[in-house]
Amino acid sequence: MEAVVLNNVSKTYGKERKVAVDSVSLTVNKGELFGLIGPDGAGKTSIFRMLTTLLLPDGGTATVDGFDIVKDYKQIRNNVGYMPGKFSLYQDLTIEENINFFATVFGTSVEENYDLIKDIYVQIEPFKNRRAGKLSGGMKQKLALCCALIHKPTVLFLDEPTTGVDPVSRKEFWEMLKRLKQQDITIVVSTPYMDEATLCDRIALIQNGRILQIDTPDKIVQSYPDKLYQIKADRMYDLLKELNVYPKTLSCFTFGEYLHLSLTDESEQAEKELIQHLQNKGFHNIEMGAVTPGIEDCFIQLLKK
């Protein structure tokens, strides 16, 4: 059973018809934690705004929970929860007032769905009389999640919920999402952080409004076509320049303190040749070894296509 279906959805902005979303098709299954992974400006927010009926698509069709996003926008608004990337609750109302307000807007009450938000709410409850504008970033995210959940939505859209949040709060946030998944809520989340991708059931890699690949994080990693090495030496910048002109280099880019490298020839012989070559060029302390690719490697590899 599909919770969200997109069929060749497109969106262009402005007079110059700048393409933000380029005929995107994807399906999200019920009860799935689905991630839209892509850099800033990839079109993630536009997709979210169309699915939450805030923006009309220019082409294609999409359904959320079986409802058409154009025709049945009223039903969708009753059934989905949306947490925009920017904190957009009433800053001059307290935590409690915000939650109560959004509960009444959806014709429900906090008590009715308390079990759903309980885990999150207890963390911010000590500050329930504090105004939302005076909360820390992490607490704001928790409050926004509570407000998005208060009417027991069937699908939850979270637009970059962890951007600008400290690492500990980010980890906590993803744990909360996992617990919500157990409550049978479909969650669609977008993030620019590749390391969060592995926490999703399935992910879509997106760039310039186009979907590059959709699969589970494991399968995406497995589908990485080449053998990947990590390499390090004393002069990293010169090393990168040297490797980029080396005839057998397939791709080479910086990755943390190492360079990630693939070669056209994957034999051990080629490896030794390379090290020899680098030593001849005057590099010292060369470290080289095989490494399993991550989502980020896949993303960069896909971008090169």
Add this chain to the structure above:
Amino acid sequence: MRTIRFLLAKEFRQIFRNKAILAMILVVPVMQLVVLPLAANYEVKNINISVVDNDHSTYSAKLIFKVTSSGYFRMTEAKNTFNDAFKLIETDKADLVLEIPHGFEQRLIREDEQKLFIAVNAINGTKANLGGAYLNNIIRNFNADLRLQMIVPGKLNPMPVVEIAPTNWYNPLLDYHVFMVPGILAVLLTMIGSYLTALNIVKEKEVGTIEQINVTPIKKHHFILGKLIPFLVLSLVVFTLGLIVAWAVYGIVPAGSIGLMYGFILIYLLAVLGLGLLISTYCDTQQQAMFIAFFFLMIFIMMGGLFTPIESMPGWAKSLTALNPVSYMIDVMRMIVLKGSGFNNIKHQLMKVFLFAVVFNSWAIWNYKKTT
């Protein structure tokens, strides 16, 4: 109904929590109503006058005494020549110079005729006009007094004299406050109504809360009513406060029906709030809203007949005021407060203002729908 109720509860909670807005709504109008009518006064007093008396006779002394005792003029320095006195005008120490020629008394008695010279600093047109007119009046009076003394009783008056006895209707003492207070109250109401509505809605856009509201099942008309009603109520509170101030400070009690006045204001507020709503649909930031609202209100107020009568504007400006809701409001306020006009007298203005309300609000709702 339920939706509206908690939208209103939220709105009022936010308003009462924002101390600056609350002060702006309640204290500022009262302050302005107390201060502005006292300052914005057309009666010209304390005109500085310099007299060049070349005659130094009993008559010239009498004339000078008459001028200074009128209350409108304040003697600065007396100079011996006109050129000296004119320097006072140049340095802004005098607004008027009255020159009494040599032999004033003698020739007045012998030849029954004499000339006086008045020089007026006309940079401030109103002050110059009125000052000159006052002085003319005083001299005419002086002249009439002289005649009475000099004409031998029993003889027929050689020249017929027409005497005018005016009565001032609706404002018998020509009290300027009675004219200004209703007008200023009308302007205050316009400003508070339109600014608050426009800024409040644009703020929701700016902060992003409108996005969060849009994904809820709240209907457009619920949202708009939830915004208009609180500001309608607040504006009525401001108006009532204004009436109380007008009565307590200036002793102005509306001559007409208070019910009629509130009825008219209710319609007028719908138009003003509609204007605020309309502005908010075209703006994304509070700065934009502020400037656009300021632009329109400035024109509306300056051309609304608060300070300068619409009748004395040029033809094109006069026809423009037909599109100015503030002019109807100022007009009606003065009519009801001063003249005690009834429903039939303000029917025309009521119709026009109602039309504004319909146009502004439907335009706003149309544009609001279009953008989302």
